[in-house]
Amino acid sequence: MNCLAAGKCGGCKWLHMSYEEQLKKKEKTLRELCGRFGKWESMIGAKEAYHYRNKVHAVFGEDRRHNIISGIYEENTHHIVPVDSCLLENEKADAIIVTVRNMMKSFRLRPYNEDSGYGLVRHVLVRTGFHSGEIMVVLVLTSPILPSKNNFIKALLKEHPEITTIVLNVNDRITSMVLGEKEKVLYGKGYIEDTLCGKVFRISSRSFYQVNPMQTEKLYGKALEYAALTGKETVLDAYCGTGTIGIIASGHAKEVMGVELNRAAVRDAKINAKSNYIKNITFYERDAGEFMMQLAEQKARVDVVLMDPPRAGSDEAFLSSAVKLKPQKIVYISCNPKTLARDLGYLTKKGYRMTRGVGVDMFPWTSSIEAVVCLKLISEGQTSQHRNHICKK
Ligand code: SAH
Numbered sequence: 001m002n003c004l005a006a007g008k009c010g011g012c013k014w015l016h017m018s019y020e021e022q023l024k025k026k027e028k029t030l031r032e033l034c035g036r037f038g039k040w041e042s043m044i045g046a047k048e049a050y051h052y053r054n055k056v057h058a059v060f061g062e063d064r065r066h067n068i069i070s071g072i073y074e075e076n077t078h079h080i081v082p083v084d085s086c087l088l089e090n091e092k093a094d095a096i097i098v099t100v101r102n103m104m105k106s107f108r109l110r111p112y113n114e115d116s117g118y119g120l121v122r123h124v125l126v127r128t129g130f131h132s133g134e135i136m137v138v139l140v141l142t143s144p145i146l147p148s149k150n151n152f153i154k155a156l157l158k159e160h161p162e163i164t165t166i167v168l169n170v171n172d173r174i175t176s177m178v179l180g181e182k183e184k185v186l187y188g189k190g191y192i193e194d195t196l197c198g199k200v201f202r203i204s205s206r207s208f209y210q211v212n213p214m215q216t217e218k219l220y221g222k223a224l225e226y227a228a229l230t231g232k233e234t235v236l237d238a239y240c241g242t243g244t245i246g247i248i249a250s251g252h253a254k255e256v257m258g259v260e261l262n263r264a265a266v267r268d269a270k271i272n273a274k275s276n277y278i279k280n281i282t283f284y285e286r287d288a289g290e291f292m293m294q295l296a297e298q299k300a301r302v303d304v305v306l307m308d309p310p311r312a313g314s315d316e317a318f319l320s321s322a323v324k325l326k327p328q329k330i331v332y333i334s335c336n337p338k339t340l341a342r343d344l345g346y347l348t349k350k351g352y353r354m355t356r357g358v359g360v361d362m363f364p365w366t367s368s369i370e371a372v373v374c375l376k377l378i379s380e381g382q383t384s385q386h387r388n389h390i391c392k393k
Pocket of ligand 1: 208209210239240241242243244245259260261262265286287288289308309310
């Protein structure tokens with residue numbers, strides 16, 4: 001496969017490899033780092049290895065001849081690599097970004113210039129709903145005023161009637177952050193919705209939402225299969241983001257608690273629970289480690305912990321409290337096999353046994369690896385048997 005920006009944008013580092021080779025390489029890495037803890041199933045590949053990204057972002061600027069360009073920052077620089085279509089990104093989203101760029105000339109809208117600080121259009125972000133087909137366009141501007149706003153919206157919708165909402169985000173600061181704080185809805189409801197494992201989720205400009213929807217369903221499906229809930233359990237969804245995993249699990253559990261540090265994510269999680277008519281879930285805006293320590297102090301009952309920490313993995317506070325709480329099962333979703341190996345090392349020394357694990361390829365053509373692992377509490381009797389077994393080895 002060819003891409004004009006290959007080697008410059010830093011996205012598809014593995015473009016030179018076949019998809020089968022990529023899966024093998026990822027599986028090998030997982031087995032090398034985490035194979036000693038337990039059995040690994042074969043990696044779950046993507047049916048659609050292209051155009052899977054539901055979130056597409058383009059930065060706007062100009063070339064030496066002052067032509068407007070849009071694309072991706074060259075890795076570790078602020079130099080823009082022009083990109084009109086990307087092998088990973090949703091194709092409609094890419095087309096919308098090109099349309100916005102082409103419209104800018106006739107509407108006399110200038111791209112933002114980082115050096116001079118002049119210009120209006122900084123970025124365009126497009127988010128798409130895989131099942132719903134809804135599309136949100138976020139225009140990130142240096143000012144809350146878009147000249148000829150109504151005509152601009154009309155013209156954009158004429159080209160792309162599939163757009164369901166348009167948002168103006170104001171970013172007037174010198175920052176490498178894409179989105180600013182202030183927002184104005186120009187058209188539609190200001191957010192999109194999508195379905196994941198049968199539940200509906202609201203996605204706004206800033207919400208965290210997994211970028212590969214098809215593979216996310218497989219990942220969450222595996223997490224639920226490993227959790228094997230019967231409807232009687234108290235479940236903790238730790239590092240829950242917008243509550244996706246907990247909400248999907250709630251129909252199979254007695255009660256679910258979700259804990260998440262990010263305020264906006266917790267707000268979205270509460271909205272998501274409400275719109276799915278879920279009554280047995282509560283979200284806490286807290287540090288997961290502190291929350292776990294408190295649960296351990298209170299000797300709370302938690303049967304299953306579902307955890308999905310960021311790349312840095314979990315921390316001592318969380319893991320040491322988890323082993324005190326003694327949930328029967330811990331289902332660990334990880335986006336970094338190195339920190340997964342470290343945390344599995346801890347848990348398997350403190351009374352847990354890894355029963356199964358599997359890699360789910362969420363990011364074809366890149367080296368990123370996602371995995372889910374099931375750990376079970378070794379009961380007291382079993383612990384000594386297990387120790388004997390280890391000693392005999
Ligand atoms: N489970 C969610 C989100 C996973 S991303 C999903 O699949 O969509 C990891 C999440 O952990 C992020 O939302 C981040 O805000 C949160 N996080 C990071 N550090 C945390 C901490 N110390 N305590 C609680 N949440 C944390």
